[in-house]
Amino acid sequence: MKEKIFLSSPHMSDEGYEMEYIKEAFDTNWIAPLGENVNKFESEFAEKVGSKSAAALSSGTAAIHMALKAAGVGEGDIVFCQSLTFSASANPILYQNATPVFIDSDEETWNMCPRALEEAFEKYPNVKAVIIVHLYGLSANMDEIVELCKKHSVVLIEDAAESLGSKYKGQQTGTFGDYGIFSFNGNKIITTSGGGMLVSNKIEKVEKVKFWSTQSRDQAKHYEHSEIGYNYRLSNVLAGIGRGQLRVLEDRVKKKTEIYEYYKDHLKNIEGIGFMPENDWDEPNYWLSAITLEGKIRPLDVIEALEKENIEARPLWKPMHLQPIFEQYDYVGGNVAETLFKNGICLPSDTKMMKKEIEKVVKAIKNY
Template identity: 75%
Template sequence: MGDRIFLSSPHMSDEGYEQQYVQEAFDTNWIAPLGENVNQFELELAEKVGSEAAAALSSGTAAIHLALKAADVKEGDIVFCPTLTFSATANPIIYQNATPVFIDSNYETWNMCPKALEEAFEKYPEVKAVIVVHLYGLSADMDKIMEVCNKHDVAVIEDAAESLGGYYKGKHTGTFGDYGIFSFNGNKIITTSGGGMLVSNNEEKISKARFWATQSRDQARHYQHSELGFNYRMSNVVAGIGRGQLKVLDQRVEKKKYIFEYYKKELDQLEGVEFMPVNDWDEPNYWLSSLTLKGKIRPMDVMKALEKENIESRPVWKPMHIQPYFENFDFVGTRVSEDLFQNGICLPSDTKMSNEELDLVVKTMKGLWME
């Protein structure tokens, strides 16, 4: 067995941008959760995506949590959340002692179904906030979703953890709602090893989020706290990695697209294969190349065959409404998400992959259809 081919692993820049910024942090002894790298990373990412302000935090999960808090979500409030997502989208709702209601996907986007969202509003008109996810770098249908949400005058939080560098109708995902969040976890399109960013055009709310993220320490000579605080700020060292990674974001998106198109060209004609949908108005970042299998070859067949070649792959996210922890919360939809979970698979989409490695994935998969 040769070197492992990963699903999506960290990829530092060839130019060494990250090391330069991290070295600056060491040279100036600013290794705490504040400093020039933190300040500049916030400014540079906000400028990149077109937001007025940003707060660099310890994780994307922390960013969702503070977005919910900024939206005044409190105990007993209802928050709509896509069911087809990672648990980090839903967990912060519980942190606020609020109640999630899970919304189904549609086949057109794999993301939140606007029709199911409207049905949920009819059932729960008192909802406090809506979280929208851009799954695997694919944009949700934001025009339809925002039309529904604006009609009901509700706060919108975009979980763009997987879609940094992607666009909906020429505008960056994560910038349509009241708040947007990005993740820099080790498997994301750019990484800081761990970390996240909260963005908004409401600079006052972002300033408040920074305050909460630094233990809600009041302006006083002594340590004084008038509100509950959190230890959520990003370190200056980590932010240095992020600044370097941001310089190569466009290159990473280009490679992710190349990987997707390579797979699609080679595998699209196989019986039962259908790739994740890319709409005319969607410019994804193609974070993970994903597809469904609805013929004789099943996702587990592919995953086992790839694993024999030391190649990592994974199922599509298991919906929240059938997760043991969340299964007692309400769900609105027709179970499209369950169908995508049962039939979906994510192929290795590592930006360091060579053509030879891509060809090995393709040959291994094609071999299953030839047996």
Template identity: 70%
Template sequence: MTGKRIYLSSPHMSDEGYEQFYVKEAFDTNWVAPVGENVNQFEKEMADKVGVNAAAALASGTAAIHLALKAAGVGSGDIVFCQSLTFSATANPIIYQNAIPVFIDSDRETWNMSPAALERAFEKYKPKAVLVVHLYGLAADMDKIVELCKEHEVSLIEDAAESLGTLYKGCYTGTMGDYGVFSFNGNKIITTSSGGMLVSNNEAKIAKARFWATQARDPARHYQHSELGYNYRMSNIVAGIGRGQLRVLEKRVEKKRQIFEFYRQELGELAGVTMMPVNEWNEPNFWLSCMTLSGPVRPLDIMEALEAENIESRPIWKPMHRQPFFAEYDFVGDGVSEEIFEDGICLPSDTKMTGEDLERIAEIIKGLWSKQGVVE
């Protein structure tokens, strides 16, 4: 193993030290609990940024999905349509609510929930909610999905954990459904080390989510609880990091875009390579640069070659309907998500990479085609 370590997508604090300013303020005022000015302002600043009425700062994106399902009225025995090509954090909260996931395939044009498969699922089931994902910062085909959900009077939840800063026809992902979810995990485009945000135009539902997130404590002098609560609220320290990170979101999106464009130029013409789809109506945040392979070079070949040089990459998410835990649940689709998983790879997309780092990665990858005796 040689060379400096290059990460897939690591935390990137601002050069200006915005995060330290807000964190220091929390320490100086002794507001280090899950309440305080940073929490309040982070919620307001996030809501203003994406253009919604209200937001609740929570301990994780998973917690935000859980509370979105609860706010949508999902309970025991209810069916939830869930995109199959995603990380398990999208689907797990369905089980938390003792509900039943039905997994929906992706389409090749977006890598996200297929409206055609969703329509077929509606012919078979009557769900309580639809959970769509904007994978790797690529927006789903939201017009058709929103239309279907309205037609069937079903709540729509957007898992925008990977797509903060992505625009669909001028609207931020996470704002077109009834609820939107963002994640600030350490590898996301901006991070608070951990944490998430639930957003909605329904201020009453967000207020209720905050109530559930703070152990559902009733407004009584003594400790009284009339509903089941959760310890899901974001701390004032973590929120301070988030406020600082939000100030550099555009810089991070621009760097991610440059990384993708570099890969597209350097690798896009290699035999069998197809870069992840970018549609004319989609302005992705390019959280991870991904591609699929149909030639003799396979994703594992690239991953092993990069790993040997101390460079991190990883496979595309394994679809939920292929996961052992979710094997018993139905799947509606034609196997597109499985093909993307089998053929796909996530390339190093760290915003701290230099031009030399990118050149090094490209040369390693192109070398695999040279060994096969084919370049274009």
């Protein structure tokens, strides 16, 4: 059996930073539910990304859910959501009994198309919120999207689950809108095994999210609840992992960038292969290196060929408006998202990959 080359797997620091904080949690017996690691992870993370406040939660999905609740989204409200994304971007809209309307991407960013967004505003003037995504670490066109949301007085939520460390015009993605969310799932650029973060300059709203996320427990000697609550807070042990991971974020971005640049340098001369868009204002973290194919060779054929070499690769996200669970909802735009899905492949981008492993991936693609 050939040793497997993973798409993107957890990578603990070589320095063992994570164990320092985990040991501290064990030594003080702050195993659960909250503790110093949670408090420090929130403050350190907020400082790192340039936000006034943060709430450490059990997942990026929980963070989107809480952002929608904080935005006042409820039953019957319309929420615009980028179609080319993972379902976690859209599922919380249904948690709130709201109605999603999916928006196409553009070729310049692979993210929400401002022109399609403007068209959606004309069609649905009473929209409550907009969820954009910074796909694979690529920044959306934030200037135009922010301007449109301000023009229509609509709450903007940034799904930056894949873009921690990515910058738009020098500013961390996830900090342009009213709320930003991040994910620490096992495949993300840094991980807490599972977890997420909500950031916002609306400090009171973030404090309310922390209240909701700890079962909305009122201040009383007994268990008193005047609002619906959720069990969404990150544990003190996992927050310790996050604190250690945060210390190596820049190293992970550097490695992801090196992987992408190697693929580009060694595959650029193959006819029919295209690469992720590049813009002067974008500093991606290259969470996953993705390519597109034109011509007779189909992505699934290449993925299957790589599988035979025990190399993990996957298609791009299938757009939400093509998913069975969401097919009843409206979609605004053209066919950019669908075309990217049909033609795209995510290549192994694991920060633990050695040069010989990256060479093996390139060789397998060239041989095919």
